[in-house]
Amino acid sequence: MPANFGSDNSSGVHPLIIEALAKASMGSAPAYGADALTKKVESRLASLFECEVTALLVSTGTAANCIGLATLTSSFSGIYAHAEAHIANDESTAPELYTGGARLFIVGGDDAKPDLEELAQKIDVSGARGVHSVQPAVISISNLTELGARLSPDEIAAYSELAKNRGMKLFMDGARFANAVAGGSESPADLTWRSGVDALSFGATKNGAMAAEALVFFNPDEAILAEFHRKRGGHLWSKHRYLAAQFDAYLEGDLWLELATASNTSMARLRDGISLSNNASILAGGDGNELFIAMEEDVAEGLLQRGHMFYAWPSLPKAYRLVTSFTTTTAEIDDFIEDLNS
Ligand SMILES: Cc1ncc(COP(=O)(O)O)c(C=O)c1O
Structure with missing residues (x-):
């Protein structure tokens, strides 16, 4: 039987998620995320991550990443990531569009893990001249990385320390966060906020959903503008319960x-x-x-x-x-x- 190793996006939708979509379709429900299923998913995500979270559901990873980055930056910010990063290579100019022009800086590093020294140097040089420079705002990492490696809590904490020492935030592209969690023994909390991650795009599409990603902020105060970025970017679904139904089934029974x-x-x-x-x-x-x-x-x-x-x-x-x-x-x-x- 020929193998399809092209992409995890080539896989279908898990039957339990299809079932959940059909069930959510019975009757009517308030629009734009005011429905009961959305509230349930928010509390499920809080239990999964063992902390209070603000979570926004969207239908693509690009939207989750870019709304997340836009929320943590301004139009004169610098964002720092590995050269293989999805936000650098595979999202066209969506990061620039959503952030209003924040500049992306890329660095090298084995296994698509951003090299810490190079990151520090790039941040310090690019941000060195006050109003003339970009304002370093976010380090963006991916777990799994774009070369299929898993970042450990210690590795994540090292990026966080670098970011925090410079007043920056740490963002994680988690399109394959589920595979990263399944690849080790640490909890979702250990791999995110306990290691200093401020916001995560938590993917479901590649792993059984039809089209659903959760943008999770671990400090709700930092998430205040996210709703506006999502609406302005055309990603606030009116029939939001269909996003929630996918995530509810995705989280049910792990x-x-x-x-x-x-x-x-x-x-x-x-x-x-x-x-x-x-x-x-x-x-x-x-x-x-x-x-x-x-x-x-x-x-x-x-x-x-x-x-x-x-x-x-x-x-x-x-x-x-x-x-x-x-x-x-x-x-x-x-x-x-x-x-x-x-
Ligand atoms: C690392 C990574 N981030 C994000 C995404 C999400 O992309 P999309 O906007 O196609 O859902 C992908 C999908 O290929 C990815 O591999």
């Missing part, structure tokens, strides 16, 4: 963790198979559900011709990205490995 664990388990099997192959070598990732491998072009071409799906990753040499999801089957993995080795 479905989010179960699906991310399934996806990570598939990745472990795939990674083990590839590590034994003479036709590919592992370059990065594998902590969660993303792996970056090197293959000769003819090997990759052969796999694509057999119907397997994956993409080249141009920033690494001869690299290809493989992504598993909660729908990945062992048959897909085993057939891919067999074809890779044939």
Whole structure:
């Protein structure tokens, strides 16, 4: 069976989430987030993160990231992230649009973890000349990182310390936060506010939802403007209960963790198979559900011709990205490995 390792966005919607959408559709409910299901999701998120939170639901990760960044910055701010960051490479100029022109600065670092020294240097140089400079406002990290690595609480705390020492905020792109949590033993709180994260975009779309992401602020005072940015940016759903229904089902019985664990388990099997192959070598990732491998072009071409799906990753040499999801089957993995080795 040909494997689809193109993206976790290629996966479908989990049946329990479809069921929740159908159930939410019975009868009527107040619009724009004033419904009971939305309130329930807000309190579920507070229990999950073990603290008071302000949570806004939106339907894309770009919106969650950019509304979050806009809330924590002004139009003359600087935002600092890794060169591989989704906000730097994959969100067009949405960060600039939503923030009103805040400037993005990028740094290097192994495994798409922003290098701390380079970050400090870039922040200090770019912000050194008062009114003539940008005002350093936010360090943005991703967990999982864009090269499939998992950040530990200690690593996150180091970014937080750097940010706090300079009066800045720490934002986390958590499009694959579920995979990061499932990849270790620390709690969602340990991986966020207890390590100094101010706001998180908590993804569900890649992991079983149809289109739902939660923008979570761990200090409600910092979230006051978020509602306005969401409305102005056209992301306040009138039939908001359909966003809430997805998240309610996603959090019920820890479905989010179960699906991310399934996806990570598939990745472990795939990674083990590839590590034994003479036709590919592992370059990065594998902590969660993303792996970056090197293959000769003819090997990759052969796999694509057999119907397997994956993409080249141009920033690494001869690299290809493989992504598993909660729908990945062992048959897909085993057939891919067999074809890779044939
Ligand atoms: C790291 C990361 N952040 C955010 C997103 C969300 O993007 P989208 O706006 O396509 O939902 C993605 C999706 O590919 C991602 O990989």
